[in-house]
Each structure stands twice: as structure tokens, then as C-alpha cells.
Amino acid sequence: MISGSQSELIDARNPTESYPRTDHPDSLMGAILAIEGIRDAVVVLNGPTGCKVFYGWLSDQQYPRADHLSIARDFREFFFGQSRIPCTYLDEQDYVFGASEKLARILPAVAGSGEHALIAIVNSPGAALIGDDLQRFLRGAKPAVATMAPTIATETPGFSEDMAAGFQRALQGAMETLAPPLAAPWRPARPRTINLLGLSIYHQHWQGSLVHLTEFLRLMGIEVLAAPGAGSSVAEIERIAEAECNIVIHQEYADTLAPWIESRYGTPSLFPSAGAPVGFDATEEWLREVAGALSLDPAPALSRVREDRGIAFAHLNRFQRHTGLPKGAAFALAADASVAAPLLRWLHGYLGMAPTGVRIDSGAGTPLAAGVHEYLSEAGCPDAWEADLATDFPDLVLASGVEVARLVGGSQARAGIGIAQPAGARIDVVPKALLGSRGSLFLLEWILDALHEHLV
Numbered sequence: 001m002i003s004g005s006q007s008e009l010i011d012a013r014n015p016t017e018s019y020p021r022t023d024h025p026d027s028l029m030g031a032i033l034a035i036e037g038i039r040d041a042v043v044v045l046n047g048p049t050g051c052k053v054f055y056g057w058l059s060d061q062q063y064p065r066a067d068h069l070s071i072a073r074d075f076r077e078f079f080f081g082q083s084r085i086p087c088t089y090l091d092e093q094d095y096v097f098g099a100s101e102k103l104a105r106i107l108p109a110v111a112g113s114g115e116h117a118l119i120a121i122v123n124s125p126g127a128a129l130i131g132d133d134l135q136r137f138l139r140g141a142k143p144a145v146a147t148m149a150p151t152i153a154t155e156t157p158g159f160s161e162d163m164a165a166g167f168q169r170a171l172q173g174a175m176e177t178l179a180p181p182l183a184a185p186w187r188p189a190r191p192r193t194i195n196l197l198g199l200s201i202y203h204q205h206w207q208g209s210l211v212h213l214t215e216f217l218r219l220m221g222i223e224v225l226a227a228p229g230a231g232s233s234v235a236e237i238e239r240i241a242e243a244e245c246n247i248v249i250h251q252e253y254a255d256t257l258a259p260w261i262e263s264r265y266g267t268p269s270l271f272p273s274a275g276a277p278v279g280f281d282a283t284e285e286w287l288r289e290v291a292g293a294l295s296l297d298p299a300p301a302l303s304r305v306r307e308d309r310g311i312a313f314a315h316l317n318r319f320q321r322h323t324g325l326p327k328g329a330a331f332a333l334a335a336d337a338s339v340a341a342p343l344l345r346w347l348h349g350y351l352g353m354a355p356t357g358v359r360i361d362s363g364a365g366t367p368l369a370a371g372v373h374e375y376l377s378e379a380g381c382p383d384a385w386e387a388d389l390a391t392d393f394p395d396l397v398l399a400s401g402v403e404v405a406r407l408v409g410g411s412q413a414r415a416g417i418g419i420a421q422p423a424g425a426r427i428d429v430v431p432k433a434l435l436g437s438r439g440s441l442f443l444l445e446w447i448l449d450a451l452h453e454h455l456v
Contacts, residue, residue, distance in 0.1 A: 025202070027166025029055065031157040034170035035120040036084060037063060037201040037229040038237065042116040044106055045087040046099055046134065047124025049080055056082035062201040063231065078106050086110055095130055103137055111149050117234035118174060119151040128156045150177050164362055167200055168257040171228050178238050181264045189244040192294060193223045197246050197269065198254035199230040204420050206230055208433035213277065216436060219300040220291055241265040245293050250276055250338045252363040275338040275368050277435050279346025280309050308437035312444050325451045327352035332389040332413065334399035335420060337363030341372050346440070348379060356394045357387035396450055401426060415450035417443070
């Protein structure tokens with residue numbers, strides 16, 4: 001586990017530099033971003049300043065909060081010029097004698113602001129190694145501090161695990177405090193209400209995707225009660241047991257959380273068979289399965305997808321008449337299984353592009369990943385499975401923004417599209433979506449522009 005430093009933060013902003021923490025995000029990052037993805041929650045990092053800087057920058061990049069834009073407030077003690085993730089700035093003495101004294105100072109400062117409805121203390125790797133007992137500290141904390149906001153502790157986020165594991169474990173800890181189980185018989189569900197699981201603020205264009213999917217659900221008469229870890233508030237998470245069903249977006253980020261919620265609250269979960277709603281076909285299938293789970297009619301939402309299909313067809317038809325593309329263009333793809341499975345089918349089956357390399361970043365042992373392998377074999381491209389993304393100098397690579405920059409900048413691919421974090425140097429101002437039919441149009445626009453610039 002890399003503890004972090006200011007110099008590492010600068011490297012992380014350089015899209016051509018390899019950065020292990022963002023190339024292979026671990027469970028500590030998942031735990032921090034899960035809590036920071038709750039609208040009115042705050043992570044207090046029990047660790048040195050160097051561990052805090054990167055995560056403070058990243059959480060603010062991924063989920064800016066309008067009430068944290070005062071620069072003067074960022075220079076309060078424990079914040080070190082950043083608006084997010086105050087820390088105990090452990091030094092050598094604290095590693096010997098423990099951090100209780102600094103925790104006793106930081107908690108009143110954070111809780112006393114009245115800005116947060118949940119406080120989560122998370123141990124850095126060093127604090128976990130020396131055995132700082134956060135639970136014991138909280139039990140002995142002053143009642144006045146404990147009653148200002150619910151406070152939870154994550155002592156060992158599981159540093160060798162991946163981001164999705166830490167993300168789910170942190171949300172589970174938050175729900176254990178915020179939403180106690182109801183006594184049997186199970187909760188009376190509110191009809192036509194759902195929770196959206198498996199979406200994090202680390203997912204590329206998560207806000208635009210959430211808005212777009214929520215609009216689709218509204219067309220079918222479905223209300224979203226909460227999207228834990230993706231902008232929902234503490235009050236919304238407290239109502240999570242009221243939902244009729246949990247709908248999963250990215251399965252890697254809900255494969256343990258969804259069964260836990262069902263066992264705790266009795267709320268069933270739907271894992272759509274095609275994976276995340278990426279591409280037109282997968283979006284339609286996702287909508288049909290969601291409607292079926294709630295015995296509703298998907299027609300209003302499917303009508304909107306057909307409208308976007310018509311827009312795509314018009315642009316594709318013109319582009320293909322003039323260039324012959326995108327059919328036959330070679331592409332490489334690296335993504336989590338829930339994205340790679342539907343995206344591969346969309347690129348190959350809908351656009352007629354040829355895969356040269358496909359890598360699963362998370363969820364390699366899932367049925368979705370097995371389906372990717374099977375699809376490549378049936379399509380006559382078995383060598384593309386887990387092949388290097390630079391194989392055969394692809395016309396287009398779809399991966400994290402940093403990996404795209406390295407491959408294109410290193411003359412190993414003609415063009416690329418960043419579909420995952422870390423995003424690289426690009427700054428997005430206009431809200432965008434990667435999921436749903438609007439996400440399909442966004443991807444199509446980028447693909448046609450990239451191919452036009454580099455191949456026409």
C-alpha cells in the first residue's frame with residue numbers, strides 16, 4: 001500500500017504517468033469514496049498528511065460540494081488547504097503512543113461544524129499496523145461529541161483487496177448505523193420504489209448516468225429512494241429498507257452488499273443479466289428486467305431509447321456512406337466485467353468493429369466475464385481475450401483516461417476514449433453519461449470523431 005505524498009499527487013495529475021493507486025485502486029480508496037459519496041457525510045482519516053492529500057483531491061474532483069467552496073475554510077486545522085477529508089496528521093510520536101489525543105481534538109472540530117450527518121473515521125495503513133483501536137476510542141468519547149452526528153470507524157479496510165470490496169464494506173458499516181433492521185415480519189415495502197446499488201463517485205460520468213437512469217425509471221413510474229455511495233444523503237440511506245427492490249448497476253460494486261441488504265431488511269435485488277446498461281441493447285434489456293421485477297410496463301422508457309436509436313442511425317448512416325467506418329475498425333477494451341460485457345457486444349455487434357484486445361479489470365471470475373470470453377470465441381476473435389491492449393496497433397482503445405493517454409502518447413494506438421477513472425487531463429464541464437441510451441450517443445460521438453480525425 002502506498003501511503004501517498006504531495007509529489008505523488010502531482011504525478012497522478014499527469015496523464016502519461018503510471019500511478020499504482022489509481023491504476024489498481026484498493027479497498028482503502030473504495031472505503032473513503034463510499035463515505036465521501038454520501039452527500040452529507042465526511043471521512044476523518046487517521047493517518048499522516050501524505051495519506052490524506054491524494055484522497056482529498058480525488059473526492060473533490062469526483063464529487064464537488066457547493067457548500068465547500070470557501071477557500072478560507074480549507075485552511076482550518078486538520079484540512080491542510082483542502083475542502084475534504086480532514087486527517088489527524090500522525091507523526092512519529094503518535095506511532096509510538098497512539099492517536100487518541102489527536103482524535104479527541106479532531107472529532108469535536110468536525111462534528112461541531114454541524115455540516116455532517118455522518119462521520120466515518122478510517123485508519124490509514126500505518127495507523128492500522130500500530131493497532132489504533134478506534135472502536136474503543138469511540139466508546140470512551142465524550143457523549144457531547146457522540147451525539148452530534150453518528151460516528152462509525154473502519155479500522156482495517158482490507159488493504160490487499162480491490163476497491164469494490166472496500167466500497168461495499170464501508171456502505172455496509174454506514175447502513176448498520178443509519179438503518180437498523182426492522183423486526184420480523186419484514187418491512188412493508190413502498191410500491192414502485194427502488195434503491196440503485198453498485199454506482200460510485202469513482203465511476204466515470206456517474207452523475208450524468210444517475211440522472212439519465214433516474215429519468216428512465218420515472219417514465220415507468222418508479223421512484224429511486226437511494227443510490228448509496230453515489231450522492232444520496234444520510235436521510236435517504238436511512239429509508240433504504242422501504243424500497244420494493246434493489247436494482248444493481250455495476251455488479252462488482254454490489255455483489256456482497258445486495259445479499260447483505262436482503263438478509264438484513266428483506267429487500268430482494270435484481271442483477272440484470274446483460275450487466276450495466278451500456279449500449280442500446282443492454283439498456284433495453286436492463287429496463288425490461290427492472291420493469292418485470294416490479295410488474296410494470298417498460299414501454300414509455302423503451303420509446304425514449306428508440307428515439308435515441310434513431311439519432312444514432314442517422315449519424316452512423318451518413319458517416320458510413322462517406323468513410324465506410326466504423327465497421328472494420330480495430331479496437332481494444334479494458335473495463336470491469338459489468339461494462340466490458342455489454343460494451344463489447346455494442347462495439348462489435350452494433351458498430352461492426354473488430355476486437356484486438358479485451359481485458360477485464362474487476363469481476364474476472366464472474367459469469368459476465370465468462371460471457372465475454374465466450375463471445376470473443378464465437379465471434380472468431382479468441383486471441384483478443386486478455387491480449388495486450390497495444391496488440392496490432394488498434395485504431396481505438398477504450399480504457400481509463402490515463403491508460404489511453406499512455407497508449408496513444410506512446411504511439412501504441414491511433415486514438416482512444418477514456419471510459420473509466422483515472423480520467424487523465426481532460427476537464428468535463430457539460431454533464432455527460434456513459435450509461436443508458438444517452439451514454440450510447442455520447443460514446444458514438446466520441447468514436448466517430450476519433451475515427452474521423454485519425455483514419456479519414
